[in-house]
Amino acid sequence: MGITLGDVFPNFEADTTAGRIKFHDWLGNSWGLLCSHPADYTPVCTTELGRMAKLAPEFKKRNVKIIALSIDSVQDHHGWTKDINAYIGESSVQNLPFPIIADEKRELAVQLGMLDPSERNKEGLPLTARAVFVIGPDKTLKLSILYPATTGRNFDEILRVIDSLQLTACKKVATPVDWKAGEDCMVLPNISEEDVTKLFPKGIHIKALPSSKKYLRFTPQP
Incomplete structure (x- = not known):
């Protein structure tokens, strides 16, 4: 099981810390x-959810709703929240700025292809991997990254990718290596030289290459 880019993301129902x-x-x-x-009360996850909480205003600025998933119960999630907030210095705060899904039966983890067979709990059941899914307003999957359970995510990179996705969804551009907003x-390869002037009034510059092919066309961010 799993989901690939361009697929409509499953319209699942689930219990969360927000109902x-x-x-x-x-x-x-x-x-x-x-x-x-x-799982709840695990070290790497605690640092990740703390980072997500700190970055919540950045996601909100980009019109991105954030949600987490863990294989424990809503009750466990509420208890874990206290530890997460203590870790980031927000001990007086009762909730996180996003819900956490309870996936006790691993149904969503299986449906979305998120299990890590090499990492198992004390009962021998596979743990959920660190999946990242970005879903567009059209409900289709725009990005997926799958980290193993032992490696924490880079949320600065996730924000960078969202900036690129949102830009390229409405402008006829791509973003090069290590691009930042x-x-x-x-300029996309399928845009003719005739259309370039109309689409990119700020102009373009072309990188000279040994092949003489003019495919490395750069333009200021639209």
Whole structure:
């Protein structure tokens, strides 16, 4: 099982720390970020959810709703939240700025292809891997990254990728290696020279190459 880029993301129903949700209704017209976690009260996950909480304003600025998933119960999630907030210095805060899905039966983990067979709990059951899913307002999957349970995510990179996804969804550009918001973009190969002037009034510059092919066309970010 699993889901690939361009697929409609499953409209699952689940219990969360913010009540029961139906995913598409919860998402509405926003972008979405779903991050899965191996289990509650685990060290790497605690640092990750703390980082997500700290970055919540950045995701909100980008119209991205964030949600986490772990294989334990809602009650466990609420208890774990206290540890997460203590870790980031927010001990007086009762909730996180996003819900956590309870996936006790691993149904979503199986449906979305998120299990890590090499990492198992004390009962011998596979843990959920660190999946990252970015879902567009059209409810289709725009990005997936799968980390093993032992490696924490880089949320600065996730924000960078979301910036690229949102830009390239509405502008006829691609983003080059290590691109950050505000830097030059690349003109798509299928855009003719005749259309370049109309589409990119800020102009373009072409990198000279030994092949003499003019495919490395850069333009200021639209």
